[in-house]
Amino acid sequence: MEFTINQVAGMLGGEVKGNGNEKINMLAKIQDAKKGQIAFLSNPKYEQYIYTTQASAVIVKKDFAPKKEISATLILVEDPYSSFTALLEEYHKMISFQKSGVEQPSFIGDNSTVGTGIYRGAFSYIGGNVKIGNNVKIYPHTYIGDDVVIGDNTVLHASVKLYSGTRIGSNCVIHSGTVIGSDGFGFAPQGDGTYKTIPQLGNVIVEDNVAIGANTVIDCATMFGDSTVVRQGVKLDNLIQVAHNVEIGKNTVIAAQTGISGSTRIGDNCIIAGQVGVAGHLVITNNTSIGAQAGILKSITEEGGQILGSPAFDVKEYFRAYAVFKKLPDLNSRLRELENKIRHLESRPVQEINTK
Amino acid sequence: MEFTINQVAGMLGGEVKGNGNEKINMLAKIQDAKKGQIAFLSNPKYEQYIYTTQASAVIVKKDFAPKKEISATLILVEDPYSSFTALLEEYHKMISFQKSGVEQPSFIGDNSTVGTGIYRGAFSYIGGNVKIGNNVKIYPHTYIGDDVVIGDNTVLHASVKLYSGTRIGSNCVIHSGTVIGSDGFGFAPQGDGTYKTIPQLGNVIVEDNVAIGANTVIDCATMFGDSTVVRQGVKLDNLIQVAHNVEIGKNTVIAAQTGISGSTRIGDNCIIAGQVGVAGHLVITNNTSIGAQAGILKSITEEGGQILGSPAFDVKEYFRAYAVFKKLPDLNSRLRELENKIRHLESRPVQEINTK
Amino acid sequence: MEFTINQVAGMLGGEVKGNGNEKINMLAKIQDAKKGQIAFLSNPKYEQYIYTTQASAVIVKKDFAPKKEISATLILVEDPYSSFTALLEEYHKMISFQKSGVEQPSFIGDNSTVGTGIYRGAFSYIGGNVKIGNNVKIYPHTYIGDDVVIGDNTVLHASVKLYSGTRIGSNCVIHSGTVIGSDGFGFAPQGDGTYKTIPQLGNVIVEDNVAIGANTVIDCATMFGDSTVVRQGVKLDNLIQVAHNVEIGKNTVIAAQTGISGSTRIGDNCIIAGQVGVAGHLVITNNTSIGAQAGILKSITEEGGQILGSPAFDVKEYFRAYAVFKKLPDLNSRLRELENKIRHLESRPVQEINTK
CATH class of the missing domain: 2.160.10.10 (Hexapeptide repeat proteins)
Incomplete structure (x- = not known):
């Protein structure tokens, strides 16, 4: 289960920049990748890693313009993320079906x-x-x-x-x-x-x-x-x-x-x-x-x-009811307070006023 | 694990109407049964199926009076449902204990x-x-x-x-x-x-x-x-x-x-x-x-x-409490409304009337 | 996995009273122990059992003073409970690691x-x-x-x-x-x-x-x-x-x-x-x-x-809220009652008094 970078680029319809004859046997994240592994760069946040990665190959966007020297061989594609995912799936299938x-x-x-x-x-x-x-x-x-x-x-x-x-x-x-x-x-x-x-x-x-x-x-x-x-x-x-x-x-x-x-x-x-x-x-x-x-x-x-x-x-x-559930002790107190207040209101001498 | 219809009728204490020498090896529902299988008719709703079933045998009530011709052999018993259940249990036991x-x-x-x-x-x-x-x-x-x-x-x-x-x-x-x-x-x-x-x-x-x-x-x-x-x-x-x-x-x-x-x-x-x-x-x-x-x-x-x-x-x-739980937001609103009303009631100028 | 009582006492740093050459092969509770087993007495509540136990050995506190005759050999230690627990752990380790x-x-x-x-x-x-x-x-x-x-x-x-x-x-x-x-x-x-x-x-x-x-x-x-x-x-x-x-x-x-x-x-x-x-x-x-x-x-x-x-x-x-949750139907009734009372209070002829 080892491929040359050229073979992988072929599967992905990508263009190779660098030594396409090197062999790779594993996929990895760009910050972790080692020699013999292939990584990808899609999110610009991770660009820093491409200048230090030990990966043998990195899949990048067609229009990627490096700011420094890169030791890894590049594979240029339309969409590095989907290319990498496609490779993952192929690899997974091979792993799953290698036993016979x-x-x-x-x-x-x-x-x-x-x-x-x-x-x-x-x-x-x-x-x-x-x-x-x-x-x-x-x-x-x-x-x-x-x-x-x-x-x-x-x-x-x-x-x-x-x-x-x-x-x-x-x-x-x-x-x-x-x-x-x-x-x-x-x-x-x-x-x-x-x-x-x-x-x-x-x-x-x-x-x-x-x-x-x-x-x-x-x-x-x-x-x-x-x-x-x-x-x-x-x-x-x-x-x-x-x-x-x-x-x-x-x-x-x-x-x-x-x-x-x-x-x-x-x-x-x-x-x-x-x-x-x-x-x-x-x-x-x-x-x-x-x-x-x-x-x-x-x-x-x-x-x-x-x-x-x-x-x-x-x-x-449910969430609306649960929000009130959490405040039930408070609700209960408010209810008790109202009961007191009403008891008080009811006891107001309204009748007497009327008869005055 | 094959029995003649006569043998099965013997186990159930039932009477055979038809070819008792045919062999059966499986139980099935009357609407699904095939040749070599035995079914039962208990609920009158399913009577229609007895005239078309391919079952080799059907267990029916003693007093069952067919309205059309039936190709299956009948086994007449007191209670077809319990007879079928008894057969099921025997069959299950045989299945469970057939391995040795x-x-x-x-x-x-x-x-x-x-x-x-x-x-x-x-x-x-x-x-x-x-x-x-x-x-x-x-x-x-x-x-x-x-x-x-x-x-x-x-x-x-x-x-x-x-x-x-x-x-x-x-x-x-x-x-x-x-x-x-x-x-x-x-x-x-x-x-x-x-x-x-x-x-x-x-x-x-x-x-x-x-x-x-x-x-x-x-x-x-x-x-x-x-x-x-x-x-x-x-x-x-x-x-x-x-x-x-x-x-x-x-x-x-x-x-x-x-x-x-x-x-x-x-x-x-x-x-x-x-x-x-x-x-x-x-x-x-x-x-x-x-x-x-x-x-x-x-x-x-x-x-x-x-x-x-x-x-x-x-x-x-629990269910009574849960019924109220589901309406807690509503309860909360009603409580707030009461609080407003009471605040309003409390602010009524009762004192002033008294001093008038 | 059989030890003499002397060997066990040696592991525990305890003193033997009785026949230290008898062999034991299992641990047990003092009320259940049989010949060939070792138990312990720590809680005075269980003292009665030491006079009737069939255990070959019992681990007891250094200063334990028997009130009757005891047939079991005693192992005197500082803390019978921890000694027994230590034995349990040793035994467990032996059990777990005996397979090879x-x-x-x-x-x-x-x-x-x-x-x-x-x-x-x-x-x-x-x-x-x-x-x-x-x-x-x-x-x-x-x-x-x-x-x-x-x-x-x-x-x-x-x-x-x-x-x-x-x-x-x-x-x-x-x-x-x-x-x-x-x-x-x-x-x-x-x-x-x-x-x-x-x-x-x-x-x-x-x-x-x-x-x-x-x-x-x-x-x-x-x-x-x-x-x-x-x-x-x-x-x-x-x-x-x-x-x-x-x-x-x-x-x-x-x-x-x-x-x-x-x-x-x-x-x-x-x-x-x-x-x-x-x-x-x-x-x-x-x-x-x-x-x-x-x-x-x-x-x-x-x-x-x-x-x-x-x-x-x-x-x-949570528990405070749940306590109220259980009384929600009651809360609901109280709320309804308040609503009625307020409706009644609101309908009091306060206005008329004012205009009088």
Whole structure:
């Protein structure tokens, strides 16, 4: 994974000023960069660093006019920031997909098939009747139960657990420790105070382009043929709870430690902050924005709402109410004072005046 | 796991109408069922589907009178819904307990014994001096430390972690990623601002018929001979925190992401919703019901209470207070208006009248 | 791990009364202790037990004068409680560090080095270019990615996951299921409602003497060369979320289920209770104390503050406001009553009097 500066300039459609044959193997910030690394200069505030940087190459704006000598080779482009970001993404892809082959020992059950370009880390477990696409990266200690299906280019980090029957789309990334397909929390109370387990026989479907953080849990649906569904483009953070039969709509983003209770449907393009709790059997409409630590007890039907509080209501109203909440002891005193004053006013000898 | 329709009817004490020799291997909803599957019809709303279903068999009420021709074989019973549920449970049991034998590689330490009918998945780890009962299912990547004891018929899903000395009863189910017996969070502040670790030397005892969700954590007790205890019949959801020396009483149910702080005792038959926080060293009496996101700062001594809020109090009072909270800006305005009016009233020339 | 009572007395600088050659192998509470175990008597309330205990040895105060016969051997010391605690710590250290050697199968990549006295449990995975110090204990199913560095005497419990490039100091303890170095939650919204992944290329640095509980997650920093940093002496409980680019200052303690959002800096010697949420890009100054379930939306600049609520403010003010909150329906009634009274006062025929 080493390129010459000329090769990088080629990818970016940029012009080289200096020694284009030097090799670079890493990206870095201009103030930290060392030999063999490439940096960028976009914000003029950082211009000072270009005269002292040890970077082998710096990406600069086409019309950049140096005020002093620069030892680094320059790559001249239209927009240094987007060029650098593009390089970052390429680099990231290379890092993510550099692993390939099968490390031993690893386990694969009967009738399971895997595509080309796959990585199967040591101690990874693939059950029976599993179908895995091309370029899938399965890190060590990952558990894939029976009858699981996984699309192309999906990355399962170390110790992801997929219960039997789970379906994962293409281009998904799932981080370490996340559990998909565990039993929904369903128990029927009995006359004697004990609970009977309601069998959980559905599965989980995760569509394409979904990212899921670390140590998150998504439970399976209760009934045969039913699924807990995470639609395409959804991004879930760490330590999130998604209960049985939940559906999360397209491109919805949910931050860490939020919990969605059973059978609730979240719409498309919602933004849900951290530590939010959503009760069961609700419908949250598209484009809803829910603030951190909010508690949602009823369905939301009007699109574009922004809510906060537990139970949650309009965020601006919440902050207005909370501002008064903070002054409640003062409010209480003012109220008491008024009560005294009124008692006093009421006792004024108005009657007597009248009779005078 | 294939039965003839006659065999299934036999289990249910039902009567067969049609070809009882056909084989079925799956349960399904009547609107989704395919050949080889069995469905049920209980709610008349769904009657339409029985005339078009591809199910091989449908369980119906004894007195069901078809209005058109039905291609599926019928099984006539008293109560189709409970018959179907009974089948579901049988099926679930079969699924759960179908795994058996030892996959390789797996690890077992010295002086450890396992019962009959056991499943030990690949990459499962059993330490030394471990005692495991009959029909226990240990999925891949499960870690069982030294000196652990596990009763009969217990299922440990992939990557459950039991620290040394943990005791798990019979008929328990523990889901993936759950950690039992990790160190309690005990640190003694030192004069220089650092903390000294208080050794955590107790263990965790989980009694019979307990279900624990995924990625939950139960810490061990601090002292030798002491235990964090989860009593029989308790059901814990995903991502729950149970701190050192906690005791959770019989048949108590706790939803996802709730945390119980150290040395607190939760009574029997309590229902605790999601994202609740309970402070340390409290006693929560039997039959207490705690609403989602509540924060419990003091012991609860009166049975049958329902509480909400942080700090929590009676749920009905909480909602009444919260209803006013939402109108606090309005309350504040009304108060200000009264203050103005009173100022006005006070300035009325009452004295002058008197002196006139 | 068996010692004679004489040996233990030697460690404690105590005097033996009785048979010093008897062997002990465990510590226990005086009321529970059995043969082969050692207990202590400090609080006079427990004196009764010393006459009936089956402990082989009891640590007592130098000037302890028994009122009856005692069968246990006594060890006379200045301060029985600290002597027992010292023994506990020694025992704990022995337990923690008794594991050594390499169990098979285990995996180690190219160019990786490990120190002396190491334990590598079965199914543990060490990637390439990893550097591990002396006396490090790596429990089964632990995943250590490429280029990781770990100091001396650190313990990684079963199934800890360290992503590539993570740095862990010396004398750290990390509990099961914890994930360090997973991708930060960074996505750039696109015009069509989808999100583009922002590559996460930094790492995580955990300094010396840090303890981290079970199933906690610490994300890596976004940019190359940047790090999410956990400073020396920090203690993190279970199920905590630490987002990308966060820095947690020296000796700060954080309880379970708390979440710190991206790029926030927590100061030194802070105490953060459970289920707290801290928003992103904030600075929390040293010695700040944050109560359970608090939500922090702005930076805290004054040292020594104690805050509560969501959004949080001074804890005493919070409780005062909350006390009034609970009586809001009553406040509302009082306000309504005042409004009625004022309406009545205003309607008094003052004008008429004046004109009289």
